[in-house]
Amino acid sequence: MLVHLISPKPPVVGATRREKALLFSRLGLATVAAQFPEDIEVRIINDSLETIDFDQKVDLVGVTALTSTAPRAYEIADRFRAEGIPVILGGMHPSAMPEEASLHSDAVVIGEAEGVMRDVVSDFRSGSLQKFYRAVTRPSLVGLPSPRRSLLNGSRTFPDWDMVQTTRGCPFKCDFCSVSDFFGQTYRTRPIPDVIREIKELRDHTTVFFVDDNIAGRPVYARKLFEALIPLKIRWFGQGAVLIAKDVELLRLARKSGCFGLFIGFETLSSQNLKQMGKTTGHVQNYSTAIKKIHDSGIGIVGAFILGLDSDDQSVFENTVDFINRNQLELASFSILTPLPGTRLYERMRQQGRIIEQDWAKYTMGEVVFRPKLLSVDQLQSGYYWARKEISSVSSIFRRTLRPRKTAILSLPINIGMRKTSRGFLKRTSAFSNRRTSNRGQA
Numbered sequence: 279m280l281v282h283l284i285s286p287k288p289p290v291v292g293a294t295r296r297e298k299a300l301l302f303s304r305l306g307l308a309t310v311a312a313q314f315p316e317d318i319e320v321r322i323i324n325d326s327l328e329t330i331d332f333d334q335k336v337d338l339v340g341v342t343a344l345t346s347t348a349p350r351a352y353e354i355a356d357r358f359r360a361e362g363i364p365v366i367l368g369g370m371h372p373s374a375m376p377e378e379a380s381l382h383s384d385a386v387v388i389g390e391a392e393g394v395m396r397d398v399v400s401d402f403r404s405g406s407l408q409k410f411y412r413a414v415t416r417p418s419l420v421g422l423p424s425p426r427r428s429l430l431n432g433s434r435t436f437p438d439w440d441m442v443q444t445t446r447g448c449p450f451k452c453d454f455c456s457v458s459d460f461f462g463q464t465y466r467t468r469p470i471p472d473v474i475r476e477i478k479e480l481r482d483h484t485t486v487f488f489v490d491d492n493i494a495g496r497p498v499y500a501r502k503l504f505e506a507l508i509p510l511k512i513r514w515f516g517q518g519a520v521l522i523a524k525d526v527e528l529l530r531l532a533r534k535s536g537c538f539g540l541f542i543g544f545e546t547l548s549s550q551n552l553k554q555m556g557k558t559t560g561h562v563q564n565y566s567t568a569i570k571k572i573h574d575s576g577i578g579i580v581g582a583f584i585l586g587l588d589s590d591d592q593s594v595f596e597n598t599v600d601f602i603n604r605n606q607l608e609l610a611s612f613s614i615l616t617p618l619p620g621t622r623l624y625e626r627m628r629q630q631g632r633i634i635e636q637d638w639a640k641y642t643m644g645e646v647v648f649r650p651k652l653l654s655v656d657q658l659q660s661g662y663y664w665a666r667k668e669i670s671s672v673s674s675i676f677r678r679t680l681r682p683r684k685t686a687i688l689s690l691p692i693n694i695g696m697r698k699t700s701r702g703f704l705k706r707t708s709a710f711s712n713r714r715t716s717n718r719g720q721a
Contacts, residue, residue, distance in 0.1 A: 281314060281338045283310060283341075284330065288346055312423040312424065313392060338365075339366070340367075343372055345641040346639060359382075364384040364385075367383040367386050367387070372387070386411070390460075392417035392422070416461070416466065419466050422472065440477075440486055443489050452556055453554075453626070454584070454623045456620050467496060487515050488515070488517070489517075494532070503535075507535035508535050515538060515541070517543075522572070523569075530575065540579060545584045546583065547601055548589045548590070578685030583612055585665065603677050608692075612665050615648070670700040675693045
């Protein structure tokens with residue numbers, strides 16, 4: 279029996295195949311592959327890196343989808359089903375929109391695969407696939423089999439980085455985030471010995487990317503994890519909240535365990551915006567102090583910011599860029615507020631009639647798909663482009679990286695690489711930006 283597990287390519291206009299692959303940095307399909315019995319041959323296909331052979335004889339196809347990749351996922355599913363091959367859809371978007379996904383599949387896995395894949399395989403073999411599969415309870419993270427990384431065929435999303443998960447979910451309930459909905463507003467941890475064993479099994483475990491949405495979401499667990507990592511002498515990067523700066527000992531342990539950088543969602547510089555989105559990670563007036571504490575510990579920061587929140591006016595773009603430069607964040611990431619299906623934000627904007635685009639391929643977090651409150655659609659779109667251009671400028675890069683901090687200096691080549699990518703992206707999208715019509719327009 280042969281099963282193909284496919285990740286669809288993202289709809290990034292004009293991006294190279296490599297750029298698309300970098301955007302799809304997930305362990306998902308390797309984790310799902312580990313749930314199949316040993317007598318089943320599984321192949322993982324990255325649609326961004328290789329051509330899908332729709333004529334190959336395969337018994338079952340599984341396709342994962344984010345909202346922005348859903349149209350491509352449906353296209354792939356429809357092609358295989360036209361050949362009489364059963365298709366299972368899963369991932370964030372099918373879990374949020376199962377009825378929609380069911381129109382393009384023989385079965386939809388809602389939520390996490392553990393706990394249901396044995397039933398899926400058993401039902402498939404007996405010819406009795408059900409339309410929907412959802413675990414009755416959230417799966418335990420105890421004793422999980424290691425993701426089948428060997429099936430990734432070398433298409434790793436970060437050169438020389440292996441990805442490992444230690445927790446699932448997030449303790450916060452931000453209204454724009456689909457994580458809480460997908461993981462059932464839970465925050466579960468893996469046994470630390472299991473994590474250590476998995477890291478030791480990696481082909482090259484010198485540098486690890488922890489894919490957790492918030493690796494320090496439970497400080498007591500995080501302390502024990504960091505202590506256990508120290509003897510491994512690895513370097514690692516992860517995602518966390520700015521609240522980590524309040525715990526000096528946790529910061530010290532993170533650095534001692536090999537942490538050289540954290541992706542931190544600051545989201546906004548407006549306290550009103552934070553309140554509206556339901557994020558309780560501290561006060562924005564303390565951000566600069568928190569950043570200094572993290573930097574002083576020897577940890578670099580990739581700061582993430584959302585543009586287009588309800589309290590954002592035209593000053594948000596310049597203020598955010600100035601904040602990033604002034605606080606010398608090693609790297610910065612911008613996204614346009616996007617009402618993803620399954621989130622409270624989506625439901626609220628749907629009820630308010632503010633969603634102006636239902637083409638899921640535009641839900642890339644780089645396009646405006648709703649009507650902002652204090653900005654026009656075009657103002658938000660052009661402001662997003664401007665912010666990306668400013669942060670990738672030579673003056674911004676030098677201001678943020680030419681400092682006597684090891685993390686700043688190490689980020690210089692990454693910034694230069696991102697400058698090239700960003701400038702290419704902006705050049706490709708400039709014509710699109712100029713062609714935007716007024717019917718997508720005024721707030």
